[in-house]
Amino acid sequence: xxxxxxxxxxxxxxxxxxxxxxxxxxxxxxxxxxxxxxxxxxxxxxxxxxxxxxxxxxxxxxxxxxxxxxxxxxxxxxxxxxxxxxxxxxxxxxxxxxxxxxxxxxxxxxxxxxxxxxxxxxxxxxxxxxxxxxxxxxxxxxxxxxxxxxxxxxxxxxxxxxxxxxxxxxxxxxxxxxxxxxxxxxxxxxxxxxxxxxxxxxxxxxxxxxxxxxxxxxxxxxxxxxxxxxxxxxxxxxxxxxxxxxxxxxxxxxxxxxxxxxxxxxxxxxxxxxxxxxxxxxxxxx
Numbered sequence: 014x015x016x017x018x019x020x021x022x023x024x025x026x027x028x029x030x031x032x033x034x035x036x037x038x039x040x041x042x043x044x045x046x047x048x049x050x051x052x053x054x055x056x057x058x059x060x061x062x063x064x065x066x067x068x069x070x071x072x073x074x075x076x077x078x079x080x081x082x083x084x085x086x087x088x089x090x091x092x093x094x095x096x097x098x099x100x101x102x103x104x105x106x107x108x109x110x111x112x113x114x115x116x117x118x119x120x121x122x123x124x125x126x127x128x129x130x131x132x133x134x135x136x137x138x139x140x141x142x143x144x145x146x147x148x149x150x151x152x153x154x155x156x157x158x159x160x161x162x163x164x165x166x167x168x169x170x171x172x173x174x175x176x177x178x179x180x181x182x183x184x185x186x187x188x189x190x191x192x193x194x195x196x197x198x199x200x201x202x203x204x205x206x207x208x209x210x211x212x213x214x215x216x217x218x219x220x221x222x223x224x225x226x227x228x229x230x231x232x233x234x235x236x237x238x239x240x241x242x243x244x245x246x247x248x249x250x251x252x253x254x255x256x257x258x259x260x261x262x263x264x265x266x267x268x269x270x271x272x273x274x275x276x277x278x279x280x281x282x283x284x285x286x287x288x289x290x291x292x293x294x295x296x297x298x299x
Contacts (some may be wrong), residue, residue, distance in 0.1 A: 014209065015112050016269050020101055022138045024064050027053045027094055028259070031084045031136055033177040034093040040080045047077060053154055054133045058126075058140065062169040067159045068126060071133050081132035088122070088136060097123060097138060105143045112167040113152070115269045116225060117145025125146055125166055127154035142167055151216050162211035170208065173265030176200040178209055181226065181273040183290035191226040191274060193219045222270040229274060230292035233257075237289045247286040254279035 028051055032044035054071055061068045087094040101122060102109075111117040123144040126134055134140040141167070144152070157163025165172055178201050182192045195210040197203070213219070240249040258275035265272055278284050 031087040111145035113148040119143035176268035181277040189292040193222040250285040
């Protein structure tokens with residue numbers, strides 16, 4: 014989970030390009046006639062997101078509603094606004110990872126405010142958020158109830174990257190288990206914490222991160238065994254884990270599943286002092 018820098022773009026020009034590209038004369042005329050009102054809606058959206066106010070949908074006819082929704086077809090490959098899609102996706106940092114989960118590849122565009130309820134924002138760049146298919150599908154038309162926890166808006170919410178609310182709890186027994194949770198931090202506002210927690214739960218990220226952690230534990234086993242050596246050097250294991258944590262934190266921030274995992278493992282005396290062997294992927298076949 015991380016914030017994105019909004020794309021600098023002439024959204025009004027995009028709207029007019031989409032309108033003029035429509036094959037139906039009736040749709041073209043309706044869309045061009047409503048263009049000034051849509052421009053005002055874009056400004057209201059931006060102001061509402063900055064101030065935390067509720068965005069109010071335009072009151073429009075059913076024909077115009079369908080015209081506005083179908084404008085999104087212009088974003089598809091080979092269409093008049095295909096450059097909008099490519100510009101949004103190509104600017105995603107962190108190796109193209111989804112800003113909603115930090116793990117999947119961001120190759121779809123999610124409408125932060127759903128186009129079915131807010132058709133006027135169907136091609137508004139600040140309402141189109143790069144996301145992986147899973148998060149886009151899980152979020153669907155949900156945003157959150159006004160005044161209650163909601164999904165984070167990557168363009169407007171400052172999602173903490175240097176203060177952690179994502180925690181990986183490690184337990185070492187016959188196997189190594191990792192359970193992820195969102196915990197409050199004195200350095201993160203309560204509203205931000207509640208919104209992160211809401212998104213974490215709605216997207217089912219605890220299970221996804223846990224599955225990723227199991228695979229990561231298997232991949233790191235060889236390096237940990239080398240660090241531990243025949244003399245059982247737990248200090249070297251901890252130093253290796255802290256080195257990995259530092260590197261990942263610099264590139265992906267503290268609220269990333271891998272960053273949280275390596276930090277928690279490095280704090281576990283039991284894991285560092287040979288407990289990591291419980292996560293050996295080859296143990297059962299030896």
